[in-house]
Amino acid sequence: MAQVKLGLKLAPVISSNRAKNDAQTVENDGSKLKFSVGLIADKTLSDTYFLSSGLMYLPKQVAFRNADGTVEEEYTIQYLQLPVTLKLFTNELAPDFKAYLQVGSGLEIKVFDEPGDPSFVTVEKFTPIDIPVILGAGIEYRAGINTTLFGGFSYQRGLVNVVNEAATGFGDLQLRSTIFSIDLGVKF
Template identity: 80%
Template sequence: MKKLLFLLFILGSFGSMAQVKLGLKLAPVVASNRAKNQAQTVENDGSKMKFSVGLVADQTLSETYFLSSGLIYLPKRVAFRDATGTVEEEYKLQYLQIPATLKLFTNEIAPDVKGFLQIGSALEILVFNEEEDPSYTTVEKFNPIDIPVILGAGIEYRAGINTTLFGGFSYQRGLVNTVKEAEAAFEDLQLRNTVFSIDLGVKF
């Protein structure tokens, strides 16, 4: 909790600077994962829609370049099954995400409307995990962090002197194997997260 309050304080301090705009984001996300092991006997077991919410902070680097960060609550789903159907498991993971991305803006494509591309990465800190059926768990421990590549695009609409609405989508591809320890039969299990997100929000 102290770390969370410290991060919020830092973001608030940045927000007092004229070149930084703070905002709120709500994002429906489709969370899934890529599953594999050396014997290639496991596979992904579908995806699920969840909701992400958090603070965003965009700092001006130039008229068309912005450094975008924030503090985002991001739930994910890890689910896999083996080829025989004897193992079928689902885990709920919850992260605090601190993105570090670059936004590249176009000129106005309509009055007060600009498009943007977004590229970068993030540090994600695991704050909660739960197995859907705790009676049997293949994954004994998850990695405490994940680092995804983030690619996105969208538009911003200046609705007033100090208010900007934005909408877009992003693809987040996790690079870290979320499995830290697993039972002996699946000790080489690899699960990497994938998230598709529809990003909606407002900046002030």
């Protein structure tokens, strides 16, 4: 019964962040479309419960501006994500179709960061990790004996302030990520 299914996942993501500081002088400065890709593994715990994990490449948008509009900054940060979630499946909704709910967390390790404009940098150093809460829902279609196609939506809310060191004058600058994604993939 302890079967493991491996697969590939591609997810267009809308990445933004939640920005604030002590003086309430910063705010979020928009979202960007990015693409996440990686390997997934679903381990059978019972007929309807699966432990899901993997290794995902996850780029994020970090952008903020001063409330008066004098400072606008954008950074690109890239992570390797190790998600650990529980997938809860329904019985078949139609032949070979099942729905699922997904809940869990993960560890994200920063592998790259770059400012959009290196001439003026407020965030001098980023935190090397992030830990998101992951919530999702979707459907799976068994397309053959060993092939399963899936599609769904997920929401990831970062819990860690990604700013480790900020320039003076910004107080306690806090940036936390928010991601909405469309999850598409195949398992073998």
